[in-house]
Amino acid sequence: MAHLYPIFLNLVGKNCLIVGGGQVAERKAANLLEHEARVRLVSPRVENNIAAWADEGLVEWIPREFQVQDLMGAFMVFIATDTGQLNQMITELCREQGILVNAVDDPPNCDFYVPSVLRRNSLALAVSTEGKSPLYAARLRRELEDIIGWEHGEYVDILGRLREEVKASDLDITQRREIFSRLVDSDLLELIKAGQDEKVEERIKECMSSWRD
């Protein structure tokens, strides 16, 4: 079977529907909110956190059982009820309508799986086992947390800022690549971690010198 195609989605303002209001639905909702999706959730009963998010206006909670019209305008759907047959029926409806679907109890019928994610600002490492062991994905993510510290996030932020500067210059692609290579091969990461701000500035200047001098 083909492996899953990994992508990073921009969910800002996208309509995401969750069917069900248990612990799994709560975890999916928290994740979607963090990524600024527009979250609508249909379920007669919900976990306390979901009710609180609804009170705060963060989640639109429809307090009843799922109805077909709930799918209208959905970009993606997470199906998380405790009734397998219902989950399957909603999955089929999503398929018919071309809506991306994640059925939390039915991996073979998911269009996509949610990975375990280690995030440091813009840097994200997503771990997937293609559904074979979510627990191992989470354990590996925790182990990576010790290796990929906060400094990686700061480093990537700096690289991003400098890359914009270089892109706005009139350097050709060879010169640009030379600068990016110098920045990436430097000891900037170690200097950031050690809090040596002056040395960080010094090193950046050195790496950028072929252009600025």
Ligand SMILES: C[C@@]1(CC(=O)O)C2=NC(=C\c3[nH]c(c(CCC(=O)O)c3CC(=O)O)Cc3[nH]c(c(CC(=O)O)c3CCC(=O)O)/C=C3\N/C(=C\2)[C@@H](CCC(=O)O)[C@]3(C)CC(=O)O)/[C@H]1CCC(=O)O
């Ligand atoms: C990564 C994470 C993201 C998230 O959900 O946010 C995630 N599951 C997490 C935790 C977790 N899930 C489960 C346990 C209990 C231990 C265990 O069963 O192993 C734990 C561990 C815990 O609770 O600590 C149970 C479980 N999960 C699925 C089923 C159905 C089945 O397998 O049939 C069952 C059985 C239910 C039952 O037995 O009835 C299915 C899926 N879970 C996935 C993702 C997708 C595949 C990801 C991959 O590629 O590996 C997939 C396919 C669909 C999806 O949900 O997208 C998140 C960790 C976040 C983190 O901590 O970093």
Ligand SMILES: NC(=O)c1ccc[n+]([C@@H]2O[C@H](COP(=O)([O-])OP(=O)(O)OC[C@H]3O[C@@H](n4cnc5c(N)ncnc54)[C@H](O)[C@@H]3O)[C@@H](O)[C@H]2O)c1
């Ligand atoms: N993918 C994962 O990460 C993962 C992890 C653990 C469990 N699971 C599976 O996910 C499923 C849900 O787990 P849970 O612990 O959140 O269950 P739960 O029993 O806590 O919650 C089920 C929710 O579904 C709602 N519901 C029931 N009928 C409904 C309907 N007709 N319309 C709308 N909502 C309805 C209920 O009100 C309840 O809020 C289980 O089948 C479980 O095996 C998946």
